[in-house]
Amino acid sequence: MFHRLxxxxxxxxxxxxxxxxxxxxLRPAQAAAPQATITxxxxxxxxxxxxxxxxxxxxxxxxxxxxxxxxxxxxVTVTGSGKKLKVQPGATETSxxxxxxxxxxxxxxxxxxxxxxLTLTAVAGxxxxxxxxxxxxxxxxxxxKAGAYESPDGRIHLTITRNGRITGFRAxxxxxxxxxxxxxxxxxxxxxxxxxxxxxxxxxxxxERGSNYTVRLQLKAAGKKVTQxxxxxxxxxxxxxxxxxxxxxx
Numbered sequence: 001m002f003h004r005l006x007x008x009x010x011x012x013x014x015x016x017x018x019x020x021x022x023x024x025x026l027r028p029a030q031a032a033a034p035q036a037t038i039t040x041x042x043x044x045x046x047x048x049x050x051x052x053x054x055x056x057x058x059x060x061x062x063x064x065x066x067x068x069x070x071x072x073x074x075x076v077t078v079t080g081s082g083k084k085l086k087v088q089p090g091a092t093e094t095s096x097x098x099x100x101x102x103x104x105x106x107x108x109x110x111x112x113x114x115x116x117x118l119t120l121t122a123v124a125g126x127x128x129x130x131x132x133x134x135x136x137x138x139x140x141x142x143x144x145k146a147g148a149y150e151s152p153d154g155r156i157h158l159t160i161t162r163n164g165r166i167t168g169f170r171a172x173x174x175x176x177x178x179x180x181x182x183x184x185x186x187x188x189x190x191x192x193x194x195x196x197x198x199x200x201x202x203x204x205x206x207x208e209r210g211s212n213y214t215v216r217l218q219l220k221a222a223g224k225k226v227t228q229x230x231x232x233x234x235x236x237x238x239x240x241x242x243x244x245x246x247x248x249x250x
Contacts, residue, residue, distance in 0.1 A: 034125030035069035036076045039101065041120070041133060044203065044218055044228040051118065052138035053110040054201035058088070063104045065122055067096040077123045078104045082135065084113035110135060141202045144221035149247040156229065156245045160198065160221065169193040169217065171231045173241035189241065191233055193217045212236045224249040 040047050042062040053059055065076050074095045080087030086109040092102035108118060118133040146162040155172040175189040196206045198221050205218045213235035220228045226247040233241040 033069060034071055034073055034127055035067070035129070036073060036122045036124040036127075037066045037068045037129050038063050038078070038120055038122050038131040039066045040064040041131065044205075044220060045230055046228070049133065051108075051133055051135045053108065053135055054138050054140050055110045055112065057199050057201045058107045058109045059201060059203060060105055060107050060205040063090070063106065063120070064101050065092055065096075065104055066101045067098050067124075069124070069127075070098055071125075072097050073124050076102065076104065078106055078120060079123065080106050080108065080118055080120045082118045083116050084111035085109070085116055085118055085135065086111070087118070108135075110137060113137065138201075140200055141222040144198055144202065144226075145224045145249055147224075147249045149226055150250050151229075151245040151247045153245075156231070156243065156247055158226070158247065164198045166193075166196045166198060166204065166217075166221075169196075171243050171245075173231065173233065173243040175233070175239055175241040177237045177239040179238055191215065191231065191241070193231070219245075 040063065042048065042064075043051065043059070045062070063078055065078065067073050072095055076092045077089060078091065079089040088107040090104045090106045092104045094102060096102045106120065110116070114137050116135045118135050120131045120133065121128050143164065144160045146160055149158050149160065150156065156170070158169045159167050161167060169192055171191045172188055173191060175187050176184050178184045193206070193215060194208055196204055196217065198204055202220050202222045204221065207214065207216050213233065216232040218228070218230050219226050229245040229247065231243045231245070233239070
């Protein structure tokens with residue numbers, strides 16, 4: 001009798017386990033959810049946790065967006081909102097695998113407010129995450145003085161006109177081309193940049209894209225000084241160059 005009861009108990013337990021296993025096999029696997037996080041907010045290549053903005057002027061913010069999910073993300077859209085703020089959205093240009101970081105840019109303009117809060121939202125596959133930045137009104141900096149400017153090492157030259165435009169930009173930058181499987185080559189090359197307006201906040205973030213190259217210029221101009229300057233070139237044959245600089249009126 002005891003042996004029979006034990007056999008029935010074991011049989012019932014095995015039947016229940018098989019039923020649970022069958023149910024698990026029949027249940028569809030849950031799809032991995034996309035996820036993106038804004039890890040860094042930068043102004044002129046400097047990470048910021050608080051922003052000082054001159055009212056009425058568009059200011060570009062560069063963002064680092066990390067794929068924190070388990071699936072590839074084709075693109076991530078970044079939007080923004082806030083009281084007395086206008087935000088032009090942006091998006092990452094290329095897809096990213098889990099753990100990869102991509103760049104995106106948004107433009108922000110402050111209205112008539114002394115303080116406010118900017119909420120940046122990264123949207124990936126319908127899933128949104130937020131990053132909050134405190135914003136404070138900044139005074140308009142002195143207009144840049146008209147004249148010729150030169151970097152301390154003499155490799156950057158530019159002119160600022162009386163109507164606040166940068167002309168005659170010329171950079172000598174260390175350039176790298178090629179790479180694996182062959183060795184890269186290096187040379188000093190000369191670059192220019194088209195005429196660019198200096199906004200009231202003194203912050204320039206400009207891009208020129210050709211058929212096979214991209215050049216970027218960013219800087220801050222006030223009074224007789226140019227600070228936080230950075231010139232980037234990316235072109236054919238995997239050539240690239242980066243030059244960080246400051247400059248003074250000569």
